[in-house]
Amino acid sequence: MGRQDNCSVLSALDGPPRSRLYGPVPCEMGTIWTESLTSYVNHLGWVYRVSPRELVAQELVPHVAASYSSPQLTAFCRQTAMSLNGNGGLAREWSTLLERLTGQADLHLLTLYGWIGNLSSRGHLRAMPTWCPVCYAKWREQGFRIYQSLLWQYQVVTICPQHQRRLETRCPQCHRPQSVITVNRLQPGVCTQCGAWLGAEAETRSERVSEDETVWQHWVIQALEELFRASFEASPLQWEQFFTGLATCLQEQGAYSRLERLTGMGRTLFYRWQSTPLAPYSYTPSLESHRSSKVSRTHSSYSRWKRGTTLDTPACEAFGIWRARAH
Ligand SMILES: [Zn+2]
Numbered sequence: 001m002g003r004q005d006n007c008s009v010l011s012a013l014d015g016p017p018r019s020r021l022y023g024p025v026p027c028e029m030g031t032i033w034t035e036s037l038t039s040y041v042n043h044l045g046w047v048y049r050v051s052p053r054e055l056v057a058q059e060l061v062p063h064v065a066a067s068y069s070s071p072q073l074t075a076f077c078r079q080t081a082m083s084l085n086g087n088g089g090l091a092r093e094w095s096t097l098l099e100r101l102t103g104q105a106d107l108h109l110l111t112l113y114g115w116i117g118n119l120s121s122r123g124h125l126r127a128m129p130t131w132c133p134v135c136y137a138k139w140r141e142q143g144f145r146i147y148q149s150l151l152w153q154y155q156v157v158t159i160c161p162q163h164q165r166r167l168e169t170r171c172p173q174c175h176r177p178q179s180v181i182t183v184n185r186l187q188p189g190v191c192t193q194c195g196a197w198l199g200a201e202a203e204t205r206s207e208r209v210s211e212d213e214t215v216w217q218h219w220v221i222q223a224l225e226e227l228f229r230a231s232f233e234a235s236p237l238q239w240e241q242f243f244t245g246l247a248t249c250l251q252e253q254g255a256y257s258r259l260e261r262l263t264g265m266g267r268t269l270f271y272r273w274q275s276t277p278l279a280p281y282s283y284t285p286s287l288e289s290h291r292s293s294k295v296s297r298t299h300s301s302y303s304r305w306k307r308g309t310t311l312d313t314p315a316c317e318a319f320g321i322w323r324a325r326a327h
Pocket residue numbers: 132133134135136160161162163164165
């Protein structure tokens with residue numbers, strides 16, 4: 001076999017380019033149960049049988065713009081890393097980096113950017129990881145990988161839609177919140193502080209969830225699902241056009257009244273939003289303000305949803321959700 005033939009055999013064996021890190025498929029990617037990016041980072045560490053925090057220090061931090069001293073990295077992994085799951089610059093930077101290092105495409109879908117697009121980035125995520133103990137227990141029983149769902153990390157989501165159980169934020173043993181990126185080398189689903197198992201059977205006692213809250217949470221999940229589908233089926237939502245259009249509509253006669261009726265939110269919120277001198281779409285009323293509005297109990301989309309009707313467009317649903325940067 002000549003030199004040319006050898007070359008063609010070798011190039012045929014080359015295959016696709018190798019990635020620096022192994023790239024496992026994230027759990028439930030492409031559904032509203034998708035794994036969060038920080039859960040994926042923890043999983044990468046466990047796959048390599050190393051501390052996820054060590055993996056971050058050695059393999060990821062050298063490639064990002066910010067530099068971290070050792071104490072800064074500890075603080076980052078305990079709490080600040082939560083914003084890797086968000087829709088701001090950090091989430092975009094780290095998801096792109098992880099795509100490059102693992103060869104796994106579309107990791108932005110593990111962040112809120114893949115869900116709510118470029119809406120203002122503040123106020124959507126909880127400060128610390130949250131989980132459903134019954135989901136953990138079921139997954140372990142069925143032999144599934146235990147992971148942290150991105151859905152649970154929304155501030156506005158308070159109960160697990162699968163089990164109607166309030167999400168947990170503190171370990172039942174040591175009562176401490178969980179680190180976002182753990183030093184624990186081997187086990188998912190255990191407390192990052194004391195090692196206790198965080199799962200629980202459905203029959204175990206937990207804080208009662210009222211019927212009103214259950215109905216409210218169903219509405220929230222439905223609205224989030226619409227947003228997720230809109231972003232997933234096309235590309236991450238870009239909001240400038242929507243809010244520019246809304247601002248234009250509000251200049252019409254009677255527009256504030258119509259919007260008040262449509263959304264169930266007091267018109268003063270829209271006056272405030274319109275008078276914010278910064279980027280107009282950076283201030284939008286939140287679901288919480290939607291919920292607490294006096295009007296919402298009688299005329300809102302929430303009430304209409306309770307009666308079995310839905311809003312006109314996903315964009316209208318979306319408008320009700322997002323927390324204000326200027327709250
Ligand atoms: Zn659950």
